[in-house]
Amino acid sequence: QVQVVESGGGLVQAGGSLRLSCAASGSFFRINGMAWYRQAPGKQRELVAVITKGGSTTYADSVKGRFTISGIDAKNTVYLQMNSLKAEDTSVYYCKAVILSANYWGRGTQVTVSS
Numbered sequence: 001q002v003q004v005v006e007s008g009g010g011l012v013q014a015g016g017s018l019r020l021s022c023a024a025s026g027s028f029f030r031i032n033g034m035a036w037y038r039q040a041p042g043k044q045r046e047l048v049a050v051i052t053k054g055g056s057t058t059y060a061d062s063v064k065g066r067f068t069i070s071g072i073d074a075k076n077t078v079y080l081q082m083n084s085l086k087a088e089d090t091s092v093y094y095c096k097a098v099i100l101s102a103n104y105w106g107r108g109t110q111v112t113v114s115s
Contacts, residue, residue, distance in 0.1 A: 002026035002104045006095045009109030012085055020080040020109060022095030033098045034078040036069065038091035038111075045094065051078060063089075087115040 008020040024031060033052040039045040049069040050058040057069055063082075070079040076097075082089065092108040 002028055002097065002099060002102075004095055004097050004104050004106035006093065006106040006109040009093060009111045011112045011114065014085060014087055014113055014115045016085050016113075017081070017083045018085065018111060020082065020093055020095075020111070022078050022080075022097075022106060024076040024097040024099075024104065028099045031072055031076055031097050031099055034069075034072055035096045035098070036078075036080045037094045037096060038089075039094065039108075040091040048093070049080060082111070085111075085113045087113050089113050 003025050006020060006022050008018060012018050033050060035050040036048040037045050038048050048060050048063055049067055051069045051071060055071055066084045068081045072078050090111060090113050092110050094108045095106040097104045
């Protein structure tokens with residue numbers, strides 16, 4: 001069984017920063033990659049950032065230069081550093097862990113950016 005838990009969300013003013021954490025735990029050998037997604041009310045879930053086990057990263061155009069995804073550490077944790085936050089970044093942020101060919105999702109953490 002695999003569990004994915006996000007933390008670090010909250011309320012921040014526009015221009016501020018937040019760091020989200022995502023930890024995967026359970027019975028598995030290795031994580032192939034981890035990713036952050038977000039979903040705003042009435043909108044589809046969208047990819048924010050991805051990191052592979054090899055360290056390759058991909059970012060949505062809307063967050064490039066502002067968000068940074070960390071490498072997967074020894075505790076199977078990944079971080080999303082979010083700087084220069086904008087009101088349009090307000091969403092529930094979800095973490096996904098890819099183990100073998102299966103996707104495991106967390107329940108999400110709310111990020112609210114006030115303008």
